[in-house]
Amino acid sequence: EAQVTQNPRYLITVTGKKLTVTCSQNMNHEYMSWYRQDPGLGLRQIYYSMNVEVTDKGDVPEGYKVSRKEKRNFPLILESPSPNQTSLYFCASRPQGLAYEQYFGPGTRLTVT
Amino acid sequence: DQQVKQNSPSLSVQEGRISILNCDYTNSMFDYFLWYKKYPAEGPTFLISISSIKDKNEDGRFTVFLNKSAKHLSLHIVPSQPGDSAVYFCAASVVQGAQKLVFGQGTRLTINP
Numbered sequence: 423e424a425q426v427t428q429n430p431r432y433l434i435t436v437t438g439k440k441l442t443v444t445c446s447q448n449m450n451h452e453y454m455s456w457y458r459q460d461p462g463l464g465l466r467q468i469y470y471s472m473n474v475e476v477t478d479k480g481d482v483p484e485g486y487k488v489s490r491k492e493k494r495n496f497p498l499i500l501e502s503p504s505p506n507q508t509s510l511y512f513c514a515s516r517p518q519g520l521a522y523e524q525y526f527g528p529g530t531r532l533t534v535t
Numbered sequence: 536d537q538q539v540k541q542n543s544p545s546l547s548v549q550e551g552r553i554s555i556l557n558c559d560y561t562n563s564m565f566d567y568f569l570w571y572k573k574y575p576a577e578g579p580t581f582l583i584s585i586s587s588i589k590d591k592n593e594d595g596r597f598t599v600f601l602n603k604s605a606k607h608l609s610l611h612i613v614p615s616q617p618g619d620s621a622v623y624f625c626a627a628s629v630v631q632g633a634q635k636l637v638f639g640q641g642t643r644l645t646i647n648p
Binding site: 467522527 | 539541544567569571576577578579580581584624626628634635636637638639640641
């Protein structure tokens with residue numbers, strides 16, 4: 423089954439404790455991205471990657487890091503989480519080219535206390 | 536600076552009637568528009584899209600209309616069904632470059648039996 427998976431689905435952590443949210447897709451897509459969803463703000467892009475070893479900032483990259491060492495994986499790293507990073511996070515992927523329809527993972531609900 | 540706006544946070548419609556969800560955008564460079572549907576505890580799923588060279592696109596019960604001069608698009612669902620109850624996001628993109636999706640805030644649609 424073609425899908426984007428994220429782990430963990432739910433996470434409660436404390437300020438400053440480094441964490442990683444994993445994202446993996448099995449569709450051989452070149453393009454992957456991370457979004458956060460907040461009430462009244464919709465989905466905002468954090469980082470995206472056009473292909474392996476090619477990443478770039480989205481609209482709200484502060485406090486986040488990413489890496490793309492393999493085509494299928496695109497982990498999101500929070501080196502020192504803060505309460506304002508409490509949010510619902512989505513990973514998405516799509517093939518390169520004129521294909522705008524992104525496939526989203528199920529989401530990771532993160533709470534930073 | 537919200538480039539894509541959905542001004543109605545919620546909409547309630549009776550089953551069998553038409554649901555109309557609206558979206559406005561400010562960036563005249565956008566040339567591709569999409570609607571996504573999101574159920575609780577799931578990621579958004581692609582619903583329908585439209586290129587700026589068209590003013591209408593239909594897919595079954597779903598029709599998207601684009602008014603470029605007004606920078607406005609709408610999603611019509613006819614007839615509305617209980618399974619259509621979800622949050623709907625509109626998104627816009629520019630064909631050239633990174634083809635980033637910019638999302639609106641979302642509209643929660645409730646279909647009442």
